[in-house]
Amino acid sequence: MSVVDLDDAVAVLGQFPALAGATLRVEEGEIVLLRGPNGAGKTTLLRLCAGLLPLVRGSGSVLGLDLTVHRESIRRTVGLLGHQNGLYLDLTVAENVHFWGATVGASDAEMQAAMQRLDVAGRLATVGVSKLSAGQKRRTALACLIARRAQLWLLDEPHAGLDASARDELDETLRQAAASGATILMASHELERAGSLATRTVDVIAGRVHEVVS
Amino acid sequence: MSTLRIARLVAAKDLRIEWNSRVFVNQVLPFAGVTMVIFAFALDADSILQRVAPGLVWLATMFSMLVLVQRSFAIETADGALDALRVAGVDPMAIYLGKAVALGVQLLILEVVLLFAAVILYGQTIPADGAVLLVITLISATCGLAAVGTLYGGLAAGFTGRETLLPLLTFPAVAPVLIGATRAVEAALGTAGAVVSDGWPWVGLLVVFAVAFGVGGALAFGPLIDE
Numbered sequence: 323m324s325v326v327d328l329d330d331a332v333a334v335l336g337q338f339p340a341l342a343g344a345t346l347r348v349e350e351g352e353i354v355l356l357r358g359p360n361g362a363g364k365t366t367l368l369r370l371c372a373g374l375l376p377l378v379r380g381s382g383s384v385l386g387l388d389l390t391v392h393r394e395s396i397r398r399t400v401g402l403l404g405h406q407n408g409l410y411l412d413l414t415v416a417e418n419v420h421f422w423g424a425t426v427g428a429s430d431a432e433m434q435a436a437m438q439r440l441d442v443a444g445r446l447a448t449v450g451v452s453k454l455s456a457g458q459k460r461r462t463a464l465a466c467l468i469a470r471r472a473q474l475w476l477l478d479e480p481h482a483g484l485d486a487s488a489r490d491e492l493d494e495t496l497r498q499a500a501a502s503g504a505t506i507l508m509a510s511h512e513l514e515r516a517g518s519l520a521t522r523t524v525d526v527i528a529g530r531v532h533e534v535v536s
Numbered sequence: 537m538s539t540l541r542i543a544r545l546v547a548a549k550d551l552r553i554e555w556n557s558r559v560f561v562n563q564v565l566p567f568a569g570v571t572m573v574i575f576a577f578a579l580d581a582d583s584i585l586q587r588v589a590p591g592l593v594w595l596a597t598m599f600s601m602l603v604l605v606q607r608s609f610a611i612e613t614a615d616g617a618l619d620a621l622r623v624a625g626v627d628p629m630a631i632y633l634g635k636a637v638a639l640g641v642q643l644l645i646l647e648v649v650l651l652f653a654a655v656i657l658y659g660q661t662i663p664a665d666g667a668v669l670l671v672i673t674l675i676s677a678t679c680g681l682a683a684v685g686t687l688y689g690g691l692a693a694g695f696t697g698r699e700t701l702l703p704l705l706t707f708p709a710v711a712p713v714l715i716g717a718t719r720a721v722e723a724a725l726g727t728a729g730a731v732v733s734d735g736w737p738w739v740g741l742l743v744v745f746a747v748a749f750g751v752g753g754a755l756a757f758g759p760l761i762d763e
Contacts, residue, residue, distance in 0.1 A: 372623055373625070374622075374623060394625050395625070396625075397623060397624060397625030398624065398625040401623075401624075402620075402623045404616065404619075405616075406615050406616030406619070406620075407615050407616065408615060408616045408617050408619065408620025408621075408623075409615045409617065410549065410553060410611060410615070410617055411611070411614050411615055412553045412556045412557040412611060413549070413552060413553060413556065414556075417549075417552060421545065421549050422624070424545050425537065425542060425545060425624060425626055426537065427537055450556065451615075459615075470624060
């Protein structure tokens with residue numbers, strides 16, 4: 323079963339068909355890069371997969387759940403990370419991870435494991451998020467995704483705002499996550515960096531998906 | 537996860553944030569205290585202050601509530617956490633209830649502090665026979681204020697100019713609470729010849745208001761933050 327399975331999917335923003343018949347399959351453990359110009363439909367594709375936009379035509383499923391009828395359930399199983407991290411700046415790293423983990427009933431052991439996997443479990447755990455660097459915030463946000471058991475990671479410009487070392491850290495984190503079974507679909511304009519990270523690249527042009535043959 | 541369990545998580549998270557940041561203690565309480573002092577400067581005469589003390593307590597509460605509501609949603613929007621909650625499929629009703637409870641707890645503490653400020657600054661007395669009415673008035677008015685504040689705070693959070701939009705939306709909506717709570721506290725304190733029995737009908741109004749806005753807010757919050 324594919325993690326993402328879209329067939330001729332159409333999604334509209336207002337009256338505008340931001341996705342105009344997109345077909346895409348993503349298998350477990352893949353890191354798929356969506357590339358394309360601004361307004362091509364990359365973010366819309368991510369939001370459709372997150373269950374935030376209705377599928378108005380075509381068919382689609384995410385993690386086996388039909389996008390036309392199970393959008394609420396899909397939201398609970400995917401993690402969407404955009405330009406913002408979705409963290410509470412006045413809570414510590416551990417408090418953030420515990421809050422997000424608790425929303426799905428994750429155990430303390432799961433939350434601790436999530437923090438250890440992203441290397442924010444030690445000294446950083448008790449530091450307020452407002453005091454973290456951009457890279458550390460990103461890692462904390464990803465730890466929150468793991469704690470809330472997101473199986474599909476939807477990342478919109480994940481490298482934006484990070485310095486070179488933080489980007490390297492993020493890339494390593496994403497590689498490890500994919501090796502552990504997470505599936506990652508990311509949109510990026512930083513083609514060299516994201517392209518070397520991705521196991522597959524697809525072009526999104528005018529709301530349609532085109533496979534890139536390497 | 538049940539709605540109530542998530543609501544408890546959200547409330548605990550909001551209160552933890554306040555505990556960590558100390559905004560309530562370091563900013564809201566001093567602001568409310570200064571407001572009470574300014575009222576005293578403006579009205580000066582003790583007899584007038586004692587007569588209008590219940591109304592001044594609720595006015596100071598409502599001004600301070602705006603700061604609390606702005607803060608309650610600023611923590612959600614600073615790094616996109618409210619969007620993240622929505623994306624994560626967290627029940628909006630639970631978010632609403634949790635945030636309203638956290639706001640209510642802070643309001644209740646604030647109201648008690650302001651009542652003591654009225655005793656100290658305005659020479660107000662709290663008679664024993666009005667204590668039950670006073671406590672029930674505080675609780676029911678707090679529920680109504682928290683319900684309205686959370687609903688309109690969520691609505692205004694998505695707009696630019698939210699700082700001015702929030703009072704424009706909130707003050708007209710909480711006018712019944714201001715009137716009802718002031719009259720009920722006057723009755724509890726025996727202000728201007730009022731007796732305790734005068735206060736209970738106003739408590740009824742406060743309860744109806746809190747239930748109506750609580751239920752309406754819980755149902756409307758999801759579509760509001762989705763927009």
